Amino acid sequence: LSDPIEDSMRDIESFCIARGISLIINASHPHAAQLHQNIFTAADRIGVPVLRIERSFMKEEDNSLITYVNTLDELIKAIKLSPVSRIISLMGSKTIPVLYKRLPHKRFWFRILDQPASWQSALACGVNQDHILADGNTADFSRVSHLIKEQQIEMIITKDSGYNGFIDKKIDLALSYSMPVLVLRPPLLPKFTSSLHNKEEFFAIIQQHL
Numbered sequence: 001l002s003d004p005i006e007d008s009m010r011d012i013e014s015f016c017i018a019r020g021i022s023l024i025i026n027a028s029h030p031h032a033a034q035l036h037q038n039i040f041t042a043a044d045r046i047g048v049p050v051l052r053i054e055r056s057f058m059k060e061e062d063n064s065l066i067t068y069v070n071t072l073d074e075l076i077k078a079i080k081l082s083p084v085s086r087i088i089s090l091m092g093s094k095t096i097p098v099l100y101k102r103l104p105h106k107r108f109w110f111r112i113l114d115q116p117a118s119w120q121s122a123l124a125c126g127v128n129q130d131h132i133l134a135d136g137n138t139a140d141f142s143r144v145s146h147l148i149k150e151q152q153i154e155m156i157i158t159k160d161s162g163y164n165g166f167i168d169k170k171i172d173l174a175l176s177y178s179m180p181v182l183v184l185r186p187p188l189l190p191k192f193t194s195s196l197h198n199k200e201e202f203f204a205i206i207q208q209h210l
Contacts, residue, residue, distance in 0.1 A: 005038065009042040012043075013042045016042070016043075016048055023048065023050075026039050030162060030186040030189075031159050031186055040190035040192060043193075051193065053197075054196065055161065056164075057186075061171065063175070065175060065181060066180075067180065067183065070184075072098065075184050076098075079103055079155075082155065087108050087155045088108070088109045088110075088148065088153045088155075088156055089158075090111050090159075090170055091159050092159070093121040096121055096122050101125065109147060109151060111135055113138070118134070119134065155179055156170065158183055159184045160185055
């Protein structure tokens with residue numbers, strides 16, 4: 001049988017070899033763990049360096065209302081042990097099938113990007129449309145705040161995707177309602193050739209490969 005992961009790595013290798021790629025710039029989402037591993041392995045096989053563009057992450061806060069977990073399994077376990085029942089997920093559409101299936105006794109509302117793929121992912125696993133908050137402006141949490149008040153939400157769950165993913169705003173929103181927030185830390189990534197955090201570093205490294 002075909003191995004989708006192996007096929008993905010071969011696709012990356014073939015693409016790079018066919019086009020004479022000498023540098024891979026990896027700006028993938030921090031939680032796309034399998035994609036990062038595929039890029040790392042494929043690049044290592046063909047001897048192409050990988051430049052990882054890192055996001056900026058806020059320092060973890062020491063607050064009894066904030067719980068940080070390392071895996072989705074840990075997050076689900078924490079939800080099961082919690083007495084709360086009304087939860088809003090700010091984790092995106094990809095985690096909806098897992099949360100909805102493994103936590104059937106909790107009442108979820110899901111905030112998603114207002115795009116067809118996200119709607120399809122949510123509706124395909126049986127989520128009631130009334131429990132979906134589709135938003136085109138991910139930086140604006142006014143509609144989330146309104147839903148929290150209207151539906152008496154008791155907990156927020158989210159991924160830590162750095163400041164680009166508005167983790168600071170999500171935590172501040174939970175604390176403003178004195179409600180617990182569960183935060184899924186980003187996974188550990190492979191050790192890429194080099195990494196950077198700002199435009200100056202980016203242009204300096206690009207100049208070395210011109």
